[in-house]
Amino acid sequence: MRGAGIADAVIMETVMAEPVYEPLAFAWREPADMLRRAQDFRALMARRRTVRDFDNRAVPREIIAEAVRTAALAPSGANQQPWTFACVSDPAVKARIRVAAEEEEKAFYAGRAGAEWLDALSHLGTGWQKLFLETAPWLIAVFGQRHGVAADGRRTKHYYVPESVGIATGFLIAALHNAGLATLTHTPSPMGFLNEICGRPESEKAYVLVVAGFPARDCRVPKIAKKALDDVSVWL
Numbered sequence: 585m586r587g588a589g590i591a592d593a594v595i596m597e598t599v600m601a602e603p604v605y606e607p608l609a610f611a612w613r614e615p616a617d618m619l620r621r622a623q624d625f626r627a628l629m630a631r632r633r634t635v636r637d638f639d640n641r642a643v644p645r646e647i648i649a650e651a652v653r654t655a656a657l658a659p660s661g662a663n664q665q666p667w668t669f670a671c672v673s674d675p676a677v678k679a680r681i682r683v684a685a686e687e688e689e690k691a692f693y694a695g696r697a698g699a700e701w702l703d704a705l706s707h708l709g710t711g712w713q714k715l716f717l718e719t720a721p722w723l724i725a726v727f728g729q730r731h732g733v734a735a736d737g738r739r740t741k742h743y744y745v746p747e748s749v750g751i752a753t754g755f756l757i758a759a760l761h762n763a764g765l766a767t768l769t770h771t772p773s774p775m776g777f778l779n780e781i782c783g784r785p786e787s788e789k790a791y792v793l794v795v796a797g798f799p800a801r802d803c804r805v806p807k808i809a810k811k812a813l814d815d816v817s818v819w820l
């Protein structure tokens with residue numbers, strides 16, 4: 585074709601989809617109702633705490649499934665939904681995850697983290713032992729898909745994967761908390777072992793291990809404060 589450059593060739597190879605629209609189901613509310621709802625939601629989220637001491641009481645799988653369905657409603661780059669949630673309740677798999685995570689954490693706390701990082705963490709009282717990886721009934725490893733695979737096996741690009749996975753993880757934590765569960769965002773570093781244990785391909789990267797269950801009866805959490813509105817926002 586005369587005048588067709590590389591960019592045109594790329595575009596011509598791509599299947600261009602026409603957008604299909606549907607009416608938006610939007611709940612219109614009065615300002616007073618909106619404010620009450622905003623306050624109620626903040627009060628709900630203010631009771632979320634990162635928990636490191638779990639009870640071994642079981643949590644029905646369907647509650648976790650609902651929370652994962654909620655997480656999967658998150659917005660994502662080009663709506664590619666570049667995530668996989670590996671939901672682990674099998675005690676043998678949890679034990680493997682604990683062994684692998686503690687191996688990394690031992691090195692981390694023994695010095696790999698460096699003095700500044702360990703100092704920044706010191707007020708949280710964390711350490712290399714991760715009993716909760718076996719005690720808690722559910723571990724949800726959140727993977728981001730670095731790329732997709734088309735029907736013909738070719739790689740497709742994914743966009744804004746870390747941002748999308750981060751937003752979905754926020755939805756997941758909020759959904760689990762709203763359901764009445766305690767959570768912990770655990771980030772063993774590095775997390776490569778999760779691919780092997782969870783049977784996920786190299787094209788996926790583990791971002792976080794969300795631990796979910798009930799808190800131990802005598803659970804205590806670090807006394808910490810959250811920044812005030814003035815300290816986290818500017819208004820223009």
Ligand code: IYR
Binds near residue numbers: 692710773
């Ligand atoms: N991954 C380690 C260390 C750790 C790092 C950060 I940043 C935290 O906010 C908490 C812990 C651990 O899980 O103990």
